[in-house]
Amino acid sequence: MSLFNIDQIKCKRDGICAAECPAKIIVQDDKKSFPSLIEDGEEFCINCGHCAAVCPYGALTLSTMPLSACPPIQKNILPDADALKQLLRARRSIREYKGKVVSRKLLAELIDTARYAPTASNAQQVQWTVFQNPEDVRKLAGMVVDFTKMILPVMTDVERAKRMQRLVDAWADGKDRVMRGAPHLIIVHCPADLPFTATDCAIALTYLELYAYSKGLGTCWAGYFTAAAGMHEPLIKALDLPAGHKCFGAVMVGYPKYSYHRIPLRNEPLITWR
Ligand SMILES: Cc1cc2nc3c(=O)[nH]c(=O)nc-3n(C[C@H](O)[C@H](O)[C@H](O)COP(=O)(O)O)c2cc1C
Numbered sequence: 001m002s003l004f005n006i007d008q009i010k011c012k013r014d015g016i017c018a019a020e021c022p023a024k025i026i027v028q029d030d031k032k033s034f035p036s037l038i039e040d041g042e043e044f045c046i047n048c049g050h051c052a053a054v055c056p057y058g059a060l061t062l063s064t065m066p067l068s069a070c071p072p073i074q075k076n077i078l079p080d081a082d083a084l085k086q087l088l089r090a091r092r093s094i095r096e097y098k099g100k101v102v103s104r105k106l107l108a109e110l111i112d113t114a115r116y117a118p119t120a121s122n123a124q125q126v127q128w129t130v131f132q133n134p135e136d137v138r139k140l141a142g143m144v145v146d147f148t149k150m151i152l153p154v155m156t157d158v159e160r161a162k163r164m165q166r167l168v169d170a171w172a173d174g175k176d177r178v179m180r181g182a183p184h185l186i187i188v189h190c191p192a193d194l195p196f197t198a199t200d201c202a203i204a205l206t207y208l209e210l211y212a213y214s215k216g217l218g219t220c221w222a223g224y225f226t227a228a229a230g231m232h233e234p235l236i237k238a239l240d241l242p243a244g245h246k247c248f249g250a251v252m253v254g255y256p257k258y259s260y261h262r263i264p265l266r267n268e269p270l271i272t273w274r
Pocket of ligand 1: 091092093094095178180220221222223224225
């Protein structure tokens with residue numbers, strides 16, 4: 001079966017699909033010929049779908065991606081620049097959560113949206129583990145505290161050790177500064193030995209955080225957890241990731257207890273213009 005099919009009645013031979021193909025496997029010799037695949041083109045296709053998505057006439061159909069499965073972009077509901085800028089600036093890391101749990105449907109919707117984040121070579125290797133049960137999230141927090149207690153005596157960075165000691169002391173005092181009492185934790189993981197997986201995971205979680213905020217949810221990166229996730233044996237066991245996978249990030253998720261009313265200051269960007 002051919003990688004793509006051109007509807008010769010719909011195709012206007014404008015060359016856009018060939019121009020936009022990132023792997024440059026589609027060619028169109030001149031305005032009279034139809035786009036075609038280079039020899040062995042299948043081998044280099046990254047299945048990004050750009051050729052089909054960019055055609056204004058729906059003339060190109062990929063064998064891997066029927067057009068009927070690729071919804072049209074609803075340009076009328078895209079946020080304008082001001083709305084998007086406000087969202088990006090107003091999102092905050094949330095560290096106080098209501099007791100209310102988030103439905104599995106909504107958690108799934110967050111991930112279903114985040115899977116549209118870019119991935120290097122469109123590899124789409126990011127996988128997700130969702131801890132839905134608040135009790136389990138609390139147990140994971142406890143394991144991070146255990147790990148912190150273990151490494152504290154050998155920590156050479158004095159300032160960092162002081163911060164970690166405060167986290168341990170807070171836990172002893174009944175305060176969870178690891179998961180902040182969030183009811184859920186969403187973890188991203190990938191095969192550890194592929195290039196760019198850490199970046200892919202970080203972008204995916206960033207998409208998820210922003211969409212979660214737009215849905216009235218609160219999130220916060222779980223950095224202490226992520227650091228311990230690849231090192232502490234009981235935690236590695238509890239996560240039970242697929243063989244060869246590494247956790248590259250995690251966010252706490254829940255309904256925020258408080259809402260923010262102002263955008264705090266951030267450093268001016270350090271830019272080198274050349
Ligand atoms: C990689 C990463 C790890 C983080 N880990 C934690 C964490 O373990 N606990 C926490 O409370 N906040 C954590 N944060 C949140 C940052 O502290 C927060 O983004 C920063 O203070 C700025 O606040 P804002 O997100 O509200 O703009 C983390 C953020 C990132 C990007």
